[in-house]
């Protein structure tokens with residue numbers, strides 16, 4: 689497996705990967721929603737506010753993740769991980785964890801201090817995320833599943849409580865996603 693920075697020339701296969709994986713996992717309608725979301729994220733987010741990573745087996749893309757900027761009241765440099773997909777036929781072999789660790793290392797090297805995600809705590813705790821509450825850091829929109837609000841400091845310290853709103857990029861700025 690080879691891990692790489694997302695390159696815009698790979699947008700076709702990467703969007704197709706997200707569509708396939710989420711269709712398999714959650715049905716065709718969800719596959720389409722996620723494919724449209726990934727396209728919007730890439731096309732509407734300023735270059736400095738979105739970064740993706742891919743996993744490859746030969747010339748086939750088997751994994752993809754994106755991080756986008758989250759503005760937080762502490763002023764720390766923060767990103768949020770969403771979405772994540774690993775090809776159905778290679779799931780459960782460590783590709784997702786390797787890709788997320790690779791992305792986190794890259795963000796750390798760029799000076800990013802905090803990373804958030806919103807998902808299954810059982811999975812994301814394997815790659816350093818901890819459950820937080822909105823009393824620690826508010827989410828951009830009310831959370832339908834507060835147990836999925838997760839974060840980690842890339843310097844290993846605890847996530848500090850902060851007061852005030854957070855702001856995500858436009859593609860994520862939809863209450864239905866939260």
Ligand SMILES: CC(C)(COP(=O)(O)OP(=O)(O)OC[C@H]1O[C@@H](n2cnc3c(N)ncnc32)[C@H](O)[C@@H]1OP(=O)(O)O)[C@@H](O)C(=O)NCCC(=O)NCCS
Pocket residue numbers: 709710713770771772773774775778779780781782783784785786807808810811814
């Ligand atoms: C969730 C997903 C990204 C995980 O990637 P992966 O490469 O299959 O996972 P890994 O092989 O790195 O990790 C496997 C471990 O995570 C666990 N795991 C996998 N998917 C999980 C899930 N949805 N919830 C909880 N644990 C999960 C496995 O039990 C396994 O645990 P173990 O190491 O203790 O045996 C992948 O299965 C996927 O794309 N699923 C469909 C789309 C999706 O749900 N994306 C995440 C939301 S954006």
